[in-house]
Amino acid sequence: MSNPESFRELCRNELHSGPTSGLLSGYVQANLLILPQSAAESFEDLCFRNPVACPLLCKTNDSPYRLENHDRYIKNGHFDIRRDFPKYNIYHGGELIEQKNNCVDEWAEGHVGFLIGCSFSFEYALAQAGLAPKNVVQGSNVSMFVTTKYLDTSGIFHRCPYVVSMRPYKVNDIEQVRQITRLFKKTHGEPIDWGFDGAQRLGIRDLKQPEYGDPIDIAENEIPVFWACGVTPQLAVATVGQSIDGAVVGHTPGHMLVLDTTQVS
CATH class of the missing domain: 3.40.1640.10 (PSTPO5379-like)
Known part of the structure; x- marks a missing residue:
């Protein structure tokens, strides 16, 4: 192609x-x-x-x-x-x-x-900066998790949880990752949280078992970084x-x- x-x-x-x-x-x-x-x-x-x-x-x-x-x-x-x-x-x-x-x-x-x-729209920009996501490098699907964070209600859609995608990065790279992805406002923008404490805030219990996509290993010198995910609307449909x-x-x-x-x- x-x-x-x-x-x-x-x-x-x-x-x-x-x-x-x-x-x-x-x-x-x-x-x-x-x-x-x-x-x-x-x-x-x-x-x-x-x-x-x-x-x-x-x-x-x-x-x-x-x-x-x-x-x-x-x-x-x-x-x-x-x-x-x-x-x-x-x-x-x-x-x-x-x-x-x-x-x-x-x-x-x-x-x-x-x-x-x-x-996925901002993964190329990350790669150009030498920050290619692991899922791209490994040729796998990104890890996606259901969270305990809820969307604002609208019409029939109520108590609908966020889904987030996760890409691991080194702590020293987080600010650059934020700056790059912040520009992509129509494709989720910068991360909504990061770190193992961020996973706890989002209600994610096991980073090795995503609800969608493939598991991605997190190295000892890395932390998980979480973006809002476009699977969220499908979970909203399942919810209501x-x-x-x-x-x-x-x-x-x-x-x-x-x-x-x-x-x-």
């Missing part, structure tokens, strides 16, 4: 179904949530009330082939939100029932697809799923849409 368009075509043809961390470095990646119209307004308000955990980039424009401000995000070629992610999670009643390479059968008239900023009629679709954690842009603000 040489560019985002060709990568999306691979996904559309079900020739790539793996994680996207470290792929097509420098391009913005996006998380996904597709909701029935009845829940879409509450979710959009949830994003506005929680812009760090749920940084809304755009939503579909009455079609799975078009986005609001489409040319800003998809500049080249065909686009299909139902096929262009490597893998999808399918939910009913808040329960994850299936993982698929497309969600064509689940998409219905009136569904709204939301693209949420992803922290009985309030949503019909199918809900998200990306499989770590399996993102790669956009044509290299920067969002």
Whole structure:
């Protein structure tokens, strides 16, 4: 794959179904949530009330082939939100029932697809500064944890926990890591906490057992660093799923849409 368009075509043809961390470095990646119209307004308000955990980039424009401000995000070629992610999670009643390479059968008239900023978008900038995340170096998925921190309530969404991604760093590198990622405000920005005491504040019990993604070893001279994570909306759906009629679709954690842009603000 040489560019985002060709990568999306691979996904559309079900020739790539793996994680996207470290792929097509420098391009913005996006998380996904597709909701029935009845829940879409509450979710959009949830994003506005929680812009760090749920940084809304755009939503579909009455079609799975078009986005609001489409040319800003998809500049080249065909686009299909139902096929262009490597893998999808399918939910009913808040329960994850299936993982698929497309969600064509689940998409219905009136569904709204939301693209949420992803922290994979700043991993290239970290690598350029000599601070490549371990998950990129090792070719693995990032570790993601459910926390005891809650989103601000909106509509049907209440008591919905944050999910965080974790990347280990040396203590002396933390300030530079913060400065680099702070610039990526639409893809979660700087860390929300760090250190083993930070893990305790977030209610994370075992750093070796992430709820999503792969375990990442933390060396003796490193500490865990935590960013808000775009899997949070899917956990919100699981939390209030009985309030949503019909199918809900998200990306499989770590399996993102790669956009044509290299920067969002």
